[in-house]
Amino acid sequence: MFELKKLVSALLMPLPAMLILGFLGLLLIMFTTRRKFGSLMVLVSLCGTFLIAFQPLSSRLLMPLERQYSAFLPINESIDYVMVLGGGHVVDDDIPPTSELSRTSLMRLSKVFV
Structure with a gap:
C-alpha cells in the first residue's frame, strides 16, 4: 500500500x-x-x-x-546547535570542520550567521 x-x-x-x-x-x-x-x-x-x-x-x-515563514532574525541569546538540512558531509578528523561540509551545506550554514 x-x-x-x-x-x-x-x-x-x-x-x-x-x-x-x-x-x-x-x-x-x-x-x-x-x-x-x-x-x-x-x-x-x-x-x-x-x-x-x-x-x-x-x-x-x-x-x-x-513567504509563509519569516526569516531567522539574530537574537541576543547564544545558539548551541545549528542543523543544516539537505547537504553532504564527510567525517574526517584531519581536516577542519568547514572542509567536511559540501559546498551547498557550507553556503546554507553561512546564511545562518550573516
Missing part, C-alpha cells in the same frame, strides 16, 4: 503528469484514428511543461509558500 501511495503521488507531480499526458498523446497519434485528439494532448503536454518551467510563473506560484 505504501508503494502504491508513493507511485500515485509521484505521478501527480506536474512534470511526470505532463510527460505521461504527452506519451498518451503520442500513442493516440501512432496507434489510433484519433490523431487530432492525440495532437492536442501532446500540445497541452508541451505547453504545460513550458509553463511549469517558465521562471516568472513558477516564482509567482512559489511566492506564497516562501
Whole structure:
C-alpha cells in the first residue's frame, strides 16, 4: 500500500503528469484514428511543461509558500546547535570542520550567521 501511495503521488507531480499526458498523446497519434485528439494532448503536454518551467510563473506560484515563514532574525541569546538540512558531509578528523561540509551545506550554514 505504501508503494502504491508513493507511485500515485509521484505521478501527480506536474512534470511526470505532463510527460505521461504527452506519451498518451503520442500513442493516440501512432496507434489510433484519433490523431487530432492525440495532437492536442501532446500540445497541452508541451505547453504545460513550458509553463511549469517558465521562471516568472513558477516564482509567482512559489511566492506564497516562501513567504509563509519569516526569516531567522539574530537574537541576543547564544545558539548551541545549528542543523543544516539537505547537504553532504564527510567525517574526517584531519581536516577542519568547514572542509567536511559540501559546498551547498557550507553556503546554507553561512546564511545562518550573516
